[in-house]
Amino acid sequence: MIRKPLYCLLAVLVLVALLIGTAGCSGETAGGMLNPVDRLRVATTTSLYDTGLWGYLEPKFEKQYDVELDILSGGSGLALEWGRRGDVDVLTVHSKTDELKFISDNYSSERVWFAYNYFLIVGPEDDPAGIKGMTPEDAFKTLYESSGGKFVSRGDNSGTHSKEKAIWKAAGYADYNALTDAGAAAGWYLEAGKGMGDTLVMASEMGAYTLTDIGTFLAYQSDLQLVPIVDSGSILLNIYTVLICTKGKNQEMANNLVTFLTSAETQELIGDYGMKDYGQSLFTPCAGQPEPTS
């Protein structure tokens, strides 16, 4: 049979397929049942991943607890959906309203905050809408009323997007959909539907304002024509929490991860993170303290 060319081709393909089946002994190919390696799945909001914090903490946790940490990075909306379906064990997110709903729906029993920082409203240096130094609420109101500048929204149900909605609400625009429809029609409000990095690049290219977490902004700053315009106001507070999913399958290791994140040692690492690359820390550790309010 081997002399027949297609059999030969198929034989090569099958060989390759077998190769894949066997070459994965290091725990690569096996599914959950067949896999002896202890794995913990964490879904994280993109900002903790794109800033490199998770990449920095991952090997330390894996070494300490002899476990494979699978980190899935997605917006908070997707991360929460994975948690609801039981596809991940732990969430690290930053979207308080969504987290409280997640808990009241019994998908988790508590939210444990471990770090915080602040959102920024960034925009072009010449500040066409003249919002520099305003409160976040007034800045948004001015953007709406003066239409002197464009605003790029994440538009992806992420934690940052939730925060943007909260600021609009606090600024007196309760009907978010009406606002975005009107803004989109008038041409100053743009929904990117993308991650933070893409949204920043888009805002930079268009000379527009956007709301960003500080970590991603600092990581991208060198490539952007954007500067911080509004950086204070308690509504800009951005709290990162860890939640254990009740539907997850590795509860014990999930508990270990919470212990790890809130331990004094890790808290110090989180507090120092960013000093080396950006000259300033990206996160303020806050485990074991009362939930920050401003």
Place this chain on the structure above:
Amino acid sequence: MTELWDAFVEALRLIVSLDDEVVSIAWRSLRVSAASTALAALFCIPLGGLISFRSFHGKRLLINIIQTFYSVPTVCVGLFVFLMLSRAGPLGGLGLLFTPTAMVLGQALLITPIMLGLTISALSGVDKTIRDTTLSLGASERQAIWAIIKEARFAVGAAIVLGFGRAISEVGVAWMVGGNIKGFTRLLTTAIALDAQKGELVLALALGVILIAIALIVSLGVNLVQQRH
């Protein structure tokens, strides 16, 4: 436009220096896509032979449906497989979600229509006398189908190469059912998407160059196998 040149230089640097992470991602991409292509080929070539050989009611309609699914968005296939494999889904008990196996299954499903459709087209181009001759010489249906496939081996080979191309270049399935987990389910395409999102544009392009290089090697390899016979 200096980025394009930088990307080439960076790709060369990554290849020459055998950057650990890039090598493991590229190797994983190749294995996952080769496995999904093999899986789909094992299923599609015989089935395509059967569909093309037999005449039955609704054959045209079936082929139309298969061809329609050439256009299925990769993310939709990813979502479908995700819903199947999610712990809340019907196959959740297998624990396959966010593993390389899940990506192999998803990619195989993704390229099934294109491989099936192209196999059928390839075989329908074969001279009808071959079929009649083999049958009159007393060949069974299986043997006749095989003779036809053999006759159309270049076109069938093209279907396999195209299937592989769609598998290794897709990002939707790998993203949805693999989860882009570093060191476990990260493929070249999902790494490209992530790097692009992180603003590492040159690195993203460089990984794209490496992907094309792999595709080149694979297509040369398939050609070689075909030429030899």
